[in-house]
Amino acid sequence: MTELARSRSDLVTEPTVISEEGVVTEVTGPARETAPTGRAIIPDRRGRTTRLLVTGLGVVAPSGVGVEEHWQSLLRGELRVGPIEGFDTSKYGVSLAGQVRDFDPDRFVAPQLKVQTDRWTWMSLAAATLAAEDAGYVPPEEAYATSVFLAAGSGGNEFSQHEIQGLWAKGPRSVGAYQSIAWFYAASTGQVSIRDGYKGPSGVVVSEGAGGLDSFGWARRVVRRGTPAVLVGGTEAGICPYALLCQVTSGRLSTAARPEDAYKPFDRRANGHVIGEGGAILLVEEADAARARGARHVWGEVVGYAATHDAHHHEDAAPDATQYARAIRISLADAGVTPEDVDLVVADGAGVPELDALEAQALTAVFGERGVPVTAPSSWTGRLMAGGSALNVATALLAMRDGVVPATGNVDEPVEEYGLDLVRQNRESDLDVVVVLARGFGGFNSSLVLRRAHEETP
Missing domain, CATH: 3.40.47.10 (Thiolase/Chalcone synthase)
Structure with a gap:
């Protein structure tokens, strides 16, 4: 990877x-070459044209688990930002976040895998499952036909929080072996690839908030080099004391106490943003490959x-x-x-x-x-x-x-x-x-x- x-x-x-x-x-x-619509199609290194279609969506976000739950929440104008739950935030000067409150990891993650991984990886595993289901995508016999290129900004925060607390309270022997993989920002890419048998060229993109888009850029390269399907996007779960402290140091978080007073983009009272967890994973496919397997539908094209x-x-x-x-x-x-x-x-x-x-x-x-x-x-x-x-x-x-x-x-x-x-x-x-x-x-x-x-x- x-x-x-x-x-x-x-x-x-x-x-x-x-x-x-x-x-x-x-x-x-x-x-x-110029398409009938006037859009330029860029040839790949072998001179063939490449079209990249989005055929599957998987969402795990404060607005809901599942594409339609998320979409209907947006259309209803539901503010999914509220007081942070799980720990005392009084020392941080920040008290609000967008949390995924209806997420059941047991629906998507096997018990033996759950104990080895962090909450953000659970969300990636769930979103990857939902994206594949939405696309009707069954991995082909050729294991190298599917790649995973996800983005990550901070890695396994909650898992690391527990291990750090154990280290301080009980010493090095209290730190488990899974810490070495659960915190790593490539963990979600790796775990999705292993669980679902996707062995194509894979990687993790690290460019903070821009990473979700940058994963599409890498997917285009992978597809042009011969891999027909790629999972892209990413999730985050940075709501714990350790992660919150890291984000507070940016100086860009809102200190407002009420959700309606915080995170007001392009507003005269803009005062910083509110952190959140979750995200989305999407399946993108080369157009001919999507047709050949009988893709269920096409959400759109990356042009x-x-x-x-x-x-x-x-x-x-x-x-x-x-x-x-x-x-x-x-x-x-x-x-x-x-x-x-x-x-x-x-x-x-x-x-x-x-x-x-x-x-x-x-x-x-x-x-x-x-x-x-x-x-x-x-x-x-x-x-x-x-x-x-x-x-x-x-x-x-x-x-x-x-x-x-x-x-x-x-x-x-x-x-x-x-x-x-x-x-x-x-x-x-x-x-x-x-x-x-x-x-x-x-x-x-x-x-x-x-x-x-x-x-x-x-």
Whole structure:
């Protein structure tokens, strides 16, 4: 299994050559082909075209366990942020989180595996099961035909918390052997791969909140090199004393005591974000392979992706939105669409005034003022780190299916100076192209372009 930590200035899919402004200026290798829709299809290294379809969704989030539970919670406008349960938070200055309160790991995790793993891995195992079930995916006899590329931001926090407490109270002999694997941020990728027999090229992507989108970037590479199916996305479970302390040090968490006063992206009273747990795992497949196996349905198509890095001090916000806007432009060029073709942007929505202003700057630079509807659905659940951007992809696909843009939660006084068409109430809309954005602590920027599936169900 490959362990991947992204630390470069940009990451784009070959063979496109991108200018500093994020414009495609040249294509090397086999010439680009143009689809009937006008979208560019990038050939892989062997000269064949590759289309990546999303055929399965699995959700474990504060908004619900299962795709429809999550979606209906968003449409009802249910704020799933509340007081942290399980330990006393009075010493941390932070008391709110989005917790998955109706999750039964015994439904998805065998007892012998449960004792070896952390809560975040339980959630990944559950979401992977739900994604495969949704897709009607049965692993083929060729074990190397399925890969797992998940994102992780912090690893096995609760398991480590227990082991650290044992170490302090009783000494080294109290630390169990499973600590060595349960905390590791590649644990969920590994355990899903082992349990389900997926032996294709696999890895973990570490770019904090951007990781959920970056896993799609790696999936595209794996598929182009011959693996027809990949599980992507990720989950997180960072709500315990040890993990909360780590996140508090960022200075970006809301200290509000009431849920309705916390995590207000693009609002005049924005005061930081609220942490959360859970996320989503999605099954993506090469189009011909999906048809060949008789895939149950297609949620949408991944048509563009790009990532950049601010190349700035990791603890500070970037001085401007240049690299964030560049990531969006590169992903649109990769997808062969223009800003005018985009029907919706699912924003990162940091909830920190400085970061919200930068995101608005990037969006207006690419789309113009009020040039595209913008929503930030993570405001209903809390920011789930790598799991949050994966969950936003699932939300975008559901929005395309039903033709409804879910509202941004907790916004009372939007900052008009940002120039955004911020969706504050559910809005019916015919959605063909949706851009999902994400940023990770340390300067990571990622953009994913989705298109509604126009072809008949395979």
